[in-house]
Amino acid sequence: MTMMYDVLIIGAGQAGLSMGYFLKQSHLSFLIIDKEQEIGDVWRKRYDSLVLFTPKRYSSLPGLMMEGNVDELPKRDEVVEYLKKYATTYSLPIKHGTEVISVEKTKNIFHVVTNRGELLAKQIVVATGPFQTPKIPEISQNLDKSIKQLHSSQYKNSNQLQDGAVLVIGGGNSGTQIAVELSKTKEVYLSISQKLKFLPLTFASKSIFWWFDKLGILHANRDSFIAKKLQQQGDPVFGYELKESIQKGNVSLKPRTRNAEHSTIYFEDGDTIKVKNIIWATGFCLDYQWIKIKEAFDMQGNPKHKRGVTSVSGLYFLGLPWQHRRGSALLLGVGNDAKYLFQQIIENFEKSV
Template identity: 30%
Template sequence: MEHAKAVVIGGGQSGLATAHALVRAGLKPVALEASDRTAGSWPRYYDSLTLFSPARFSAPPGMPFGGDPDRYPHRDEVVAYLTAYAARLRADIRTGLRVVAVRADGAGFTVEVEGGGQLWSRAVVAASGSFGRPHRPDLPGLEAFAGQVLHAADYRGPAPFAGQRVVVVGAGNSAVQIAAELARESRTSLATRAPVKFARQHPLGKDLHFRLTRTGLDTAPPGRLLKTPPAPPVLDDGRYRAALAVGAPDRRTMFTRLTDGRGAWADGTAERLDALILATGYRPHLPYLAGLCGALDPAGHPHHRGGAAPAHRGLAFVGLEWQRSPSSNTLRGGGRDAARAARRLAAHLARSRPPAFLVRCVST
């Protein structure tokens, strides 16, 4: 069995930032990416996706975005950037290797790869993101709906929906951006449970991220009493608020029920719908930790404190939403959490070799 100083699961934005941090901490990590390229989920996002933060605030540590630092990079620029970032890392990054299981093994972990490969390490970082687990809300009648249903993870562009009646479910940045794009080709509504909350993208002439960085709010941990962090507002330079104001798309309160190919709205009206697009976010995708006692709760969410796994000394997480701050699962914020995880794991590896686990697993 091959041994590695540290194993990083994921070769996207969080995995690459973690590999960079581990190298800086004096370790030689092996990063395992399931897809065939070192850009994570970015190549699979919708075609028109544009970052909501400027290039100067959107790069992990070690390599700034080239070009105008105040522009908003689009999806393909991010893919090219991450590919170049990976090429500069002094880390062993292996693509086309999907991790299927991590199990405690003596003083460390055995990482099992699809096809039978194995690596052993005392340090493992789960940085595989959430794109592989799109969240589908429990909408009444959704399973019986006869129209097309897809998640934003599967949406690419508006052309296939031209002339159709489309409803986008969600109130976040992606939901509003997708709905506004679709409204140019189809009759589109944005279905939300509450009015969309907007934030000015350029308050007082500066991008909002400049203010967040200067004030420290971008790195502030959620309050101790804040069990459910608030959903971020939609960043807008005015175009999306204006589009909703003229009904392109129109915003409606969430429908009360779906039946066959129809949707019943809260005002009592019903109509035929051709397609639903669920822009309803993602959940941590960590199936390979299911057999590692104490790593996940029954719903598959990680047990962690600021990215550290309380049950396992050598296990860390990077790239979780609100892991340590509002920016933890973003290009600009993941590097800070990665550096923290790398320092903790380097200290762990410098100690003697106690068992990796801190809890006793009991089969039921």
């Protein structure tokens, strides 16, 4: 017999767990499904030296603060343990090793086909987050097979790399952290497409995020003037480790990577280098081909939504970048969006009864 749920949550990362926290307080039946084998697996697969730039005070989900000094920056393994504790604390119903193959809607019911059978739901929350399909430029295919290439999501530590120089392509916080780490043992180049903007982790003995909180930046919704300016500028690099590494000559800055051929990398300024290793810190693409509901997406395949609510009754998205605020895709702000969607789900359910 195919199980029917009031709400099915796809994804058991921070977004799915936050949604589960609120649904646990309701009378609705729900299930969280995830293709990974264990809570925190996505985090566990990230690079070993990963440290969040948001302190524990601003890296906690609804109802449960991370253990330890709230002003400390959590390490990767602390996040993994925290998420596991969160799921246990609230006894969230999670089915692991369950990969969604397709989602369709007929009449008022969602049909979710997985590798472990079919599930039915009256409402669905897609909480798969923004880190889905690694984005690697086509020029990567022009390189010799002798060049070791990894996406930042595949990188764990320097032991994966060959002897010789490394080029990190991408100036986001992951790329810059990896570049700094590798510069301690290797010759490192960092290719960026725009000028780096550095912000301190602390100012006047307070976390920079404490100041963002007090100045209203953390709470600015995506359509506000300040939020639009932030989106145009892109993410800053938090902390000055990279800046110091560049000043010491441990990391060599390069402009945008224009092309690659055999073992040579070509940059926008006409310069070229040869390296043995490349880390593509070039982000991710959203991939929702498995959701067979065309009206939920625009021509580029992005969800059409307002604060995660789509025009398809009962279909919601959670954990998207700038879904409502700057931290919507992060531990920092996903709980706020989950609470809003919970209210929408309850209202929708009451209308249908």
